[in-house]
Amino acid sequence: MYENKRNIFQVAILHHCENVFNLIYQMSEYKQIVTEMVDSYMNSMLHLVGKLAPHDKLNLVPGAALQMRRELQWFKEVEKLVNPYFKEFRNNNGEIPSTIFTREHKNLVAQGEKWMKDTGNSCTIVATLIATIGFAAAITVPGGNDGTSALTVFSKEKVFIVFIVSDAISIFTSTTSLLMFLSILTSHYAEEVDNRPCYLFLSITTMIVAFSSILYLVFGHNRAWILIPVTGLACLPITSFVSLVFPLLVDLISSTYGHGIFGTQSDRLFYYLASTTR
Structure with a gap:
C-alpha cells in the first residue's frame, strides 16, 4: 500500500500512468476486488480518476480540447471497470465521482x-x-x-x-x-x-x-515542362499545411478511431498482492 492506503492501480490512475493501469486487464478474478478498494478518504478509483491529470501528462496532448477528450477517456475507461454502485458512491467529503470530475476540469x-x-x-x-x-x-x-x-x-x-x-x-x-x-x-x-x-x-x-x-x-x-514548376508550386502549400497542422489531424484521428491507450498489453497473467480491507 502507498500513501493514504492507495494500491498501485489507484496511484497509477491518480497520475494517469496508463502502462501501469493496463496491468489490471491481465488479472483474473482478483481484478474485481482491486477495483472495489478505496483509500483512507473513501475515494474509489472513479473518484481518483475524476481529478485533473498532472501537467506533464496533460501536455502530452496538444490543445485544451484534445486534453479534455483524453481526460474523458480515462474517466469512461475506469467507469467501465468499477461496479456501477461506485458511480453514486460518496467519499468522506460527501462527493460523488462526477462532481469531482466537473469541479477539477472546470478551467x-x-x-x-x-x-x-x-x-x-x-x-x-x-x-x-x-x-x-x-x-x-x-x-x-x-x-x-x-x-x-x-x-x-x-x-x-x-x-x-x-x-x-x-x-x-x-x-x-x-x-x-x-x-x-x-x-x-x-x-x-x-x-x-x-x-x-x-x-x-x-x-x-x-x-x-x-x-x-x-x-x-x-x-x-504542348509545353510539358510547365508541369514541373506547377507541380512543385502546388506541393508547397500542401507541404506547409502538412508540416504545421497534420500532427493535430493525426491526434484527432487516432484519438477517435485508433485503438486507444487502454487494453491488454500481454497474455501473461498479472498477480498483485495487497490488503483487501476496505
Whole structure:
C-alpha cells in the first residue's frame, strides 16, 4: 500500500500512468476486488480518476480540447471497470465521482471551449473562401464553349476531367466543413472534439489540384515542362499545411478511431498482492 492506503492501480490512475493501469486487464478474478478498494478518504478509483491529470501528462496532448477528450477517456475507461454502485458512491467529503470530475476540469473545459470557438471562427472563413472560389471556377469554365454545342473546348482533355472532379470535391468538402464549423459557433461546448479539420484539409488539397490542372490545361498545351514548376508550386502549400497542422489531424484521428491507450498489453497473467480491507 502507498500513501493514504492507495494500491498501485489507484496511484497509477491518480497520475494517469496508463502502462501501469493496463496491468489490471491481465488479472483474473482478483481484478474485481482491486477495483472495489478505496483509500483512507473513501475515494474509489472513479473518484481518483475524476481529478485533473498532472501537467506533464496533460501536455502530452496538444490543445485544451484534445486534453479534455483524453481526460474523458480515462474517466469512461475506469467507469467501465468499477461496479456501477461506485458511480453514486460518496467519499468522506460527501462527493460523488462526477462532481469531482466537473469541479477539477472546470478551467480545462473553459479553455477547450475557447480553443474550439477560435478554431471554428478561423476555419469558417477559410471554408467560405474555398467554397466561393470553387463555385466561381465551376460556373466560369475556362476556354469557353466550342460554338456548336454547350460543351467546353477542353471537354475531351483528361486534365479537364481532373479539374472538374477536384473542383467538385473541393466545393462539397468545403461546404460540409463550413456547416460543421458553424455548428461549433452555434452550440454549447460538449467537452468533445471531432474531425472537422479533416474536411477542410481535403478541400484545400483538391482546390490546389483543380487550380494546377486548369493552369496546365490553359498554358501548358504542348509545353510539358510547365508541369514541373506547377507541380512543385502546388506541393508547397500542401507541404506547409502538412508540416504545421497534420500532427493535430493525426491526434484527432487516432484519438477517435485508433485503438486507444487502454487494453491488454500481454497474455501473461498479472498477480498483485495487497490488503483487501476496505
